Amino acid sequence: MKIILAVPGHLRTVPMxxxxxxxxxxxxxxxxxxDFGLKYLPYRIIxxxxxxxFNEMLERNLKNLLDNYRPDVFFTIFGFDLRKGIIEYIKSxxxxxxxxxxxxxxxxxxxxxxxxxxxFYFTNAKGSLTDYHRAGLKNVLYLPAGCxxxxxxxxxGAEKTYEVGFAGDWDPLRERILSELAPKVNLAIWGPWxxxxxxxSILQGCIRKNGFxxxxxxxxxxxxxxxxxxxxxxxxxxNFGLNPRVFEALGCGAxxxxxxxxxxxxxxxxxxxxxxxxxxxxxxEKTLFxxxxxxxxxxxxQEGFLKTQREHTxxxxxTEMFDRCGLA
Numbered sequence: 001m002k003i004i005l006a007v008p009g010h011l012r013t014v015p016m017x018x019x020x021x022x023x024x025x026x027x028x029x030x031x032x033x034x035d036f037g038l039k040y041l042p043y044r045i046i047x048x049x050x051x052x053x054f055n056e057m058l059e060r061n062l063k064n065l066l067d068n069y070r071p072d073v074f075f076t077i078f079g080f081d082l083r084k085g086i087i088e089y090i091k092s093x094x095x096x097x098x099x100x101x102x103x104x105x106x107x108x109x110x111x112x113x114x115x116x117x118x119x120f121y122f123t124n125a126k127g128s129l130t131d132y133h134r135a136g137l138k139n140v141l142y143l144p145a146g147c148x149x150x151x152x153x154x155x156x157g158a159e160k161t162y163e164v165g166f167a168g169d170w171d172p173l174r175e176r177i178l179s180e181l182a183p184k185v186n187l188a189i190w191g192p193w194x195x196x197x198x199x200x201s202i203l204q205g206c207i208r209k210n211g212f213x214x215x216x217x218x219x220x221x222x223x224x225x226x227x228x229x230x231x232x233x234x235x236x237x238x239n240f241g242l243n244p245r246v247f248e249a250l251g252c253g254a255x256x257x258x259x260x261x262x263x264x265x266x267x268x269x270x271x272x273x274x275x276x277x278x279x280x281x282x283x284x285e286k287t288l289f290x291x292x293x294x295x296x297x298x299x300x301x302q303e304g305f306l307k308t309q310r311e312h313t314x315x316x317x318x319t320e321m322f323d324r325c326g327l328a
Contacts, residue, residue: 019148127240145244147251158223162188165225273304
């Protein structure tokens with residue numbers, strides 16, 4: 001198929017832009033990349049001066065690409081800054097429109113406002129389908145993120161340097177949880193944390209990579225950690241919705257300790273492919289247990305790795321997406 005893939009290229013913490021593009025190419029599709037992000041200074045200046053002017057420029061550029069390339073499918077990740085009018089223009093050209101939204105349930109209200117624009121709309125949170133259906137949106141389907149095997153992989157001979165590794169953005173909940181865990185373990189944090197936590201915080205000494213990290217750097221960290229910890233930003237607020245870290249960590253062969261989400265049992269055998277926790281106390285208990293039982297942790301990590309590489313790659317996700325859209 002001929003596909004235009006529209007991505008927010010300025011968001012460095014959204015590496016699935018690259019993963020999806022490369023996977024589509026490997027699958028044999030013809031793909032044109034359209035970046036609606038703000039990597040270029042003139043675009044940033046225009047958007048700051050006038051949001052309408054920025055959108056008009058964006059839509060003019062996209063229309064030119066649509067008219068010249070004539071794709072079968074317009075596929076966007078998130079769809080930020082794509083207004084209803086441009087999606088209607090796409091549909092008027094008999095081009096199938098697809099959006100893959102990966103910020104539920106945290107940004108469900110934002111998502112509800114745009115989901116109806118598209119022919120097909122995919123969410124990372126199965127539990128959010130109720131909200132979409134309640135709003136009369138029948139075009140929304142569940143599809144979580146995945147792993148990208150050329151990046152998410154095991155490093156043979158990698159030495160375990162850290163007892164617990166965490167890679168992700170700062171937020172108050174994560175800070176509180178990691179502050180409770182840090183006195184008990186050798187904790188390594190990757191992400192923009194240094195300016196967020198107090199100078200006398202125990203976490204200052206745990207920050208190994210402050211700021212943005214590449215997918216390759218994250219993969220190395222996962223390979224060097226006995227336990228890779230996942231704390232969804234909506235831990236304690238929503239019991240559904242999977243972030244990409246689930247599949248990235250498991251795809252690297254890491255022992256993954258993740259806060260429980262309803263969808264996990266649909267994709268994995270809990271406590272056989274990964275370990276889960278429902279409270280901070282359980283998190284601390286399981287961390288200490290598996291650090292004391294490395295053979296059990298390694299067996300679980302291996303099962304999770306094999307299942308993820310076998311069943312949860314971006315190639316399989318995109319194959320499922322197109323099949324559900326009738327494009328197989």
